[in-house]
Amino acid sequence: MGKTTSDSDLIARARKGETEAFGELYRRYFDPIFRYLRLRVAQDSDAEDLAETVFLRAYQSLPRYRERGWPFSAFLYQVARNALADHYRKRRSETELTEAEGLGTTARALDEDLIMAEKIRTVQQAMVGLSTDYQEVIRLRILLGLTTETAAQWMGRSEGAVRVMLFRALTALRTKLNDAEDEAERD
Amino acid sequence: VTSDEQRRAETLDRLVDGPLSAPGDSDDLRLLARLAVDLRRDLAPRPVEPARRQRVWARLAPRLERPRRAWLPVFRPAYVLAALAVTIVCTLGTTTAYASGGALPGDPLYAVKRGVEQARLILSASPAGDVALLAQFADRRVGEIERLAALGRWEDLAVAVAAYPDLVDDLVGQEPDRVEGQLGHHLEVLERVRSRAPSSAQPGLDRALERAGRGWREAERRRHEPKPTEAPSAQETAPAERGPRKTPPGLERKEGN
Numbered sequence: 001m002g003k004t005t006s007d008s009d010l011i012a013r014a015r016k017g018e019t020e021a022f023g024e025l026y027r028r029y030f031d032p033i034f035r036y037l038r039l040r041v042a043q044d045s046d047a048e049d050l051a052e053t054v055f056l057r058a059y060q061s062l063p064r065y066r067e068r069g070w071p072f073s074a075f076l077y078q079v080a081r082n083a084l085a086d087h088y089r090k091r092r093s094e095t096e097l098t099e100a101e102g103l104g105t106t107a108r109a110l111d112e113d114l115i116m117a118e119k120i121r122t123v124q125q126a127m128v129g130l131s132t133d134y135q136e137v138i139r140l141r142i143l144l145g146l147t148t149e150t151a152a153q154w155m156g157r158s159e160g161a162v163r164v165m166l167f168r169a170l171t172a173l174r175t176k177l178n179d180a181e182d183e184a185e186r187d
Numbered sequence: 188v189t190s191d192e193q194r195r196a197e198t199l200d201r202l203v204d205g206p207l208s209a210p211g212d213s214d215d216l217r218l219l220a221r222l223a224v225d226l227r228r229d230l231a232p233r234p235v236e237p238a239r240r241q242r243v244w245a246r247l248a249p250r251l252e253r254p255r256r257a258w259l260p261v262f263r264p265a266y267v268l269a270a271l272a273v274t275i276v277c278t279l280g281t282t283t284a285y286a287s288g289g290a291l292p293g294d295p296l297y298a299v300k301r302g303v304e305q306a307r308l309i310l311s312a313s314p315a316g317d318v319a320l321l322a323q324f325a326d327r328r329v330g331e332i333e334r335l336a337a338l339g340r341w342e343d344l345a346v347a348v349a350a351y352p353d354l355v356d357d358l359v360g361q362e363p364d365r366v367e368g369q370l371g372h373h374l375e376v377l378e379r380v381r382s383r384a385p386s387s388a389q390p391g392l393d394r395a396l397e398r399a400g401r402g403w404r405e406a407e408r409r410r411h412e413p414k415p416t417e418a419p420s421a422q423e424t425a426p427a428e429r430g431p432r433k434t435p436p437g438l439e440r441k442e443g444n
Binding site: 138 | 188192193195196197199200203204218219222223226227229230231232234235239240242243244246247248250251
């Protein structure tokens with residue numbers, strides 16, 4: 001299957017039951033979707049389960065899917081957000097806020113030295129204090145490294161709005177980190 | 188959003204993806220860009236290992252079934268079934284009601300015929316409409332009596348005979364002036380049927396004849412009754428002065444006009 005095949009063609013063929021066509025869509029978009037999910041949950045295994053759910057739901061929704069000017073990856077992102085909402089609802093009683101709403105990098109932090117681990121924890125706490133939109137734009141633009149265009153498509157906003165949102169989000173995060181530093185020095 | 192903020196946001200957007208500094212960039216923008224780079228370095232999730240991608244696909248692939256065809260909203264099975272059910276009910280109802288028109292007592296559709304008559308009476312919106320329906324239904328009962336007698340179905344005849352007196356009473360009570368000819372015809376038919384009916388059918392026919400005769404006499408009396416030459420005074424027409432009503436209010440209003 002050539003790389004030149006458009007998403008639209010693959011979607012049309014997948015609708016007819018061609019699993020290979022859907023497999024190509026999966027190969028194109030698994031990485032960004034999995035990495036986004038990994039940012040939102042604490043364990044690799046949870047992110048894997050959610051990614052499986054996302055692509056299964058997407059496949060089942062293909063007959064109703066209409067492009068309407070948005071790329072397939074934006075559709076997958078919305079399916080992923082819905083799957084995450086279900087995941088949080090199920091685990092609300094057992095999941096800490098920082099794991100559910102934060103950056104979910106616990107496993108990686110364990111590999112770092114203590115100073116780095118403390119720094120990461122401070123950033124995570126500062127992130128949790130930001131608005132949902134600010135957290136999301138930092139996840140998509142900075143941590144996943146999506147282009148402004150793609151981030152805007154996923155978030156359903158204009159590129160200009162995403163740029164301004166990122167500027168404000170980083171400014172707010174920097175303020176919170178400075179406040180945390182000041183507080184630490186006073187202690 | 189001010190134009191200055193927009194300009195700074197665009198510059199930061201460029202710094203996030205490119206070189207961290209460029210001529211003319213302010214310190215605070217460079218600090219924000221540095222923060223973004225630090226976040227990406229420290230917190231970005233690792234690249235996905237191919238083995239992980241294949242592992243998830245291996246679990247997912249067997250669960251993929253051929254997507255079901257999406258129905259246009261109006262052609263969804265539930266809507267189609269509901270529309271079909273409504274169509275069948277309406278068609279059957281209309282057909283049954285139409286077919287029941289010629290049913291006689293003892294026929295399977297006779298109950299439908301009587302039910303439709305009751306419904307038409309309930310739905311009638313005026314006293315004049317009620318009178319027309321009552322006259323029509325009284326004719327039907329007499330017609331049924333005549334046909335059943337011709338067929339020798341005397342037990343079934345009792346059903347039509349039993350329904351007739353009440354119809355005559357209602358009819359005479361509402362429109363005594365206009366039923367004389369109709370009741371005269373009924374009397375002729377009922378007399379003819381009675382003359383050859385078995386003794387078991389006689390009491391019912393006698394009762395029907397008695398009611399038809401009473402109604403006919405009432406109509407006759409009304410026809411020969413002298414008409415008032417002067418309009419009654421307002422005091423005389425006041426409801427409180429006239430005693431109990433004998434005719435429905437709607438008819439009285441018509442006479443007053």
